[in-house]
Amino acid sequence: MRMNLSFHKLFFCRGLYISPIGITILGELMGLVFKEVYDITILISENMPIYPGDMPFSRQKISKIVTGQPYNLSAFRFGAHIGTHLDAPTHFFDYGKSLDQYPAERFFLQTSVVSVLESERIEPQDLSELNIRRGEAVLFRTENSRRSLLRRDLFLDDFVYMSNEAAELCVQIGVSLVGIDYLSIEKYGEKSAPVHSTLLANDVLILEGIDLIDVPDGRFTLICLPLKIEDSEGAPARAILVR
Numbered sequence: 001m002r003m004n005l006s007f008h009k010l011f012f013c014r015g016l017y018i019s020p021i022g023i024t025i026l027g028e029l030m031g032l033v034f035k036e037v038y039d040i041t042i043l044i045s046e047n048m049p050i051y052p053g054d055m056p057f058s059r060q061k062i063s064k065i066v067t068g069q070p071y072n073l074s075a076f077r078f079g080a081h082i083g084t085h086l087d088a089p090t091h092f093f094d095y096g097k098s099l100d101q102y103p104a105e106r107f108f109l110q111t112s113v114v115s116v117l118e119s120e121r122i123e124p125q126d127l128s129e130l131n132i133r134r135g136e137a138v139l140f141r142t143e144n145s146r147r148s149l150l151r152r153d154l155f156l157d158d159f160v161y162m163s164n165e166a167a168e169l170c171v172q173i174g175v176s177l178v179g180i181d182y183l184s185i186e187k188y189g190e191k192s193a194p195v196h197s198t199l200l201a202n203d204v205l206i207l208e209g210i211d212l213i214d215v216p217d218g219r220f221t222l223i224c225l226p227l228k229i230e231d232s233e234g235a236p237a238r239a240i241l242v243r
């Protein structure tokens with residue numbers, strides 16, 4: 001715990017201009033070495049599962065060394081909600097906040113990773129025994145991970161989701177961010193999107209598409225940094241857990 005808090009302090013007190021190498025060196029000098037680092041981001045590629053209706057990833061190679069040009073240069077095209085990504089309130093509320101309006105520290109959170117297995121949805125009782133404090137995050141590792149759904153090419157619609165009652169409890173607890181191990185937190189085909197609405201109306205960010213297959217339950221620091229795109233209601237993020 002102290003190690004993580006020190007990391008926060010180091011990072012924010014000294015400012016964001018410190019390079020990652022600088023952080024590593026300073027971290028080593030101060031004895032801040034994380035014993036465990038889990039990259040929970042899925043690879044963005046043309047073979048990733050895509051939620052129906054979302055724009056898949058594609059790459060155009062504008063310049064290629066192999067064809068005699070001086071450098072490699074790519075252009076990408078993809079939906080804002082592909083792979084590991086964050087949802088912001090403006091995803092469901094026109095006047096809600098977009099991701100670029102949040103300060104960077106909102107994406108560094110004390111987090112519980114919780115397994116909810118042999119169950120088709122996350123229910124309030126799955127949160128009841130957890131000691132989650134106001135402002136923290138909670139990430140759910142479900143049958144979606146056991147079935148390795150995010151590591152398959154094709155989208156499957158029978159994934160585990162969150163019940164609206166569990167979403168309401170997250171709001172009551174004051175959770176800052178909820179994460180799930182597939183491309184949506186909502187039951188597939190649920191047109192009125194009650195879970196997204198409940199969470200986003202109360203400024204609870206949603207982290208979807210996290211790969212928790214190899215992650216144990218427990219307490220971590222979550223770092224999930226979305227691309228800083230103007231007015232974005234969603235954006236891919238690099239998400240890692242450390243402790």
Ligand SMILES: [Zn+2]
Nearest residue numbers: 081087208234
């Ligand atoms: Zn989304």
